[in-house]
Structures are given as structure tokens and as C-alpha cells.
Amino acid sequence: MTSQHQFIRALTDPAQPVPVGLVSPRGTADTKRFAVYRNNVHVSLVGAIAARFPVTRQLVGEEFFTGMARLYVGQNKPRGPVLLHYGDSFPDFIGQFPPAAGLPYLPDLARLEAAWTETYNAADAAVLMAADLNTIAGDALAKLDLALAPSTRLVRSSFPVGSLWSAHQTTPVTIPALSGSECVLxxxxxxxxxxxxxxPAAFTFLKAIEQGRNLGRAAEAVLADFPDFDPGAALVGLAGLGVFAALDKEHVDV
Structure with a gap:
């Protein structure tokens, strides 16, 4: 193991010895100074979790959230130097955290916040415009393979987590009734x-497309459970939200 790896392991694991070379003026391992480094790293990671899950933090309060985040950080360290995805497993951790058992909506709310940061940090890409669909003949449209834009994310919950998240974006905050499922785009x-x-029908439609079905087969999958679903109207509406990646030139004017 390289000295760099030893330093990183020691920095994130209190059970590891102080790295060779970090010594006090007396020539002994400088445990106090290294403990400061280690604490700073821990505090920074807790801060990263707090920044990524602000609504979750608001709902449970600063003290509860900080305690929960500290335990998470103690058990889960970043896998790389970029912290954009640090905390991906935090929603699952909340679901297994006994003190949060009385808040059954909390893991899904955290999943929504994790997805929000993924959408925010996703790569830039051109999206399909509703007008682009007019360039494709009707027969070809059903066979069309669409892809979701890099920034598109889908979250389904047995709780109204979308409404709950939205309520915390306004002042004053008005908490909605915590009943009823929601599909969030x-x-x-x-x-x-x-x-x-x-x-739900639109959510099922998008999941079918995400799984690789062309528009015709995606529509069939939805109509089996939602006979009133209008694929054409849904397609235009979703395209207007910037859901799909732009078409290749070969699909234009077909």
C-alpha cells in the first residue's frame, strides 16, 4: 500500500495508526494534530450530506439530521475525490435508521433530493422539442426509439414527496397532508x-422508454393498465418538459 493510501485510510478510519512521517517536534507520532485533520474531514463530509439533503434536514431538525449524518459518514466514505455523488446511499441508510422509523416518507424524500442533485449536475445535452415530432411520419413515429435526456430523473413514492419538497421551496412553508402516492419527474x-x-400512466410510459421500448411498444405497455391513456398527448406534453434527448439527424423529416 502506498503512503498516500495509508494517509487516506488513516484520515477516514480512527482505528488506523497515524501515518509515518507525521511527527511532533519531539519525534513521536503527532496524534493530536492528525486528530484535527481527521475531524475536519468528518465535518466536511457531514456538511456535504447536509448540503445535498436540505429539505430532509429541515423536516427532522438540525440536531437529528446531524446525528444521523455523522453515523452515515462514519460508515460510508467517499469512493473518490469528487463529492457530487457522495450520499447516493443515504436514503437507504435512512430507511434502516431506527430513530427515523416513525417518518416512513423520509427515505423517499431523500431519494428525491438525491435525484435532484443528479439532474442539476447532469451533462448538458440538446433535448427533443415538441415541434420535432411533426417532422416524423405517423407510421415511423410508433417505431421511434427515444432516449431520456441525461438530466431526466423519475421518482415514484407511496407518499406525496414531490408536494412535500415543493412546499419547502416557499415561505412560509405549508406542509401538505402526508398521504397519497406521487410520481415525480x-x-x-x-x-x-x-x-x-x-x-402514473405517464410515469409508466417513461419507464418503458427508459427500458428501451420504442414508442409503440411503450404505449401498448401503458394501455394495458391505463386504457384511457393518450400516448400522443402524453408524448407532446413530456417533450415540452424537456424529458427526451434530441433526435439524431436520420430521424428528422422521415
Whole structure:
């Protein structure tokens, strides 16, 4: 193991010895100074979790959230130097955290916040415009393979987590009734994250497309459970939200 790896392991694991070379003026291992380094790293990681899950923090309070985040950080260290995805497993951790058992909606709310940051940090890409669909003949449209834009995320919950998140974006905060399921769509049109609560049929339609089905087969999958679903109207509406990646040139004017 390299000295760099030894230093990183010691920095994130209190059970590891102080790295060779970090000594006090007396020539002994400088445990006090290294403990300061280690604490700073821990505090920084707790801060990263707090920054990524602000609504979760607001709901449970600063003391509860900090205690929960400290335990998470103690058990889960970043896998790399970039912290954009640090905390991906935090929602699952909340679901297994006994003191949070009385807040059954909390893991899904945290999943929504994790998805929000993924949408925010996703790669820039051109999106399909509703007008682009007019360039495709009707027969070809059903066979069309669409892809979701890099910034598109889908979250389904047995709780109204989209409404709950939205309520915390206004002042004063008005907490909605915590009953009823929601399907949440996250997109990033015009470089701003947009949260939209969509019908279950539209959510199923997008999941089918995400799984690789063309438009015709995706529509069939939805109509089996939602006979009133209008694929054409849904397609235009979703395209207007910036859900889909732009078409290749070969699909234009077909």
C-alpha cells in the first residue's frame, strides 16, 4: 500500500495508526494534530450530506439530521475525490435508521433530493422539442426509439414527496397532508431544475422508454393498465418538459 493510501485510510478510519512521517517536534507520532485533520474531514463530509439533503434536514431538525449524518459518514466514505455523488446511499441508510422509523416518507424524500442533485449536475445535452415530432411520419413515429435526456430523473413514492419538497421551496412553508402516492419527474429545461408531478400512466410510459421500448411498444405497455391513456398527448406534453434527448439527424423529416 502506498503512503498516500495509508494517509487516506488513516484520515477516514480512527482505528488506523497515524501515518509515518507525521511527527511532533519531539519525534513521536503527532496524534493530536492528525486528530484535527481527521475531524475536519468528518465535518466536511457531514456538511456535504447536509448540503445535498436540505429539505430532509429541515423536516427532522438540525440536531437529528446531524446525528444521523455523522453515523452515515462514519460508515460510508467517499469512493473518490469528487463529492457530487457522495450520499447516493443515504436514503437507504435512512430507511434502516431506527430513530427515523416513525417518518416512513423520509427515505423517499431523500431519494428525491438525491435525484435532484443528479439532474442539476447532469451533462448538458440538446433535448427533443415538441415541434420535432411533426417532422416524423405517423407510421415511423410508433417505431421511434427515444432516449431520456441525461438530466431526466423519475421518482415514484407511496407518499406525496414531490408536494412535500415543493412546499419547502416557499415561505412560509405549508406542509401538505402526508398521504397519497406521487410520481415525480425531474428535468432541466433552460438550465434550471424543474419538478413536475405526473400521472402514473405517464410515469409508466417513461419507464418503458427508459427500458428501451420504442414508442409503440411503450404505449401498448401503458394501455394495458391505463386504457384511457393518450400516448400522443402524453408524448407532446413530456417533450415540452424537456424529458427526451434530441433526435439524431436520420430521424428528422422521415
Amino acid at each position: 425531474l428535468t432541466r429545461p433552460q438550465a434550471e431544475v424543474r419538478l413536475t408531478i405526473i400521472p
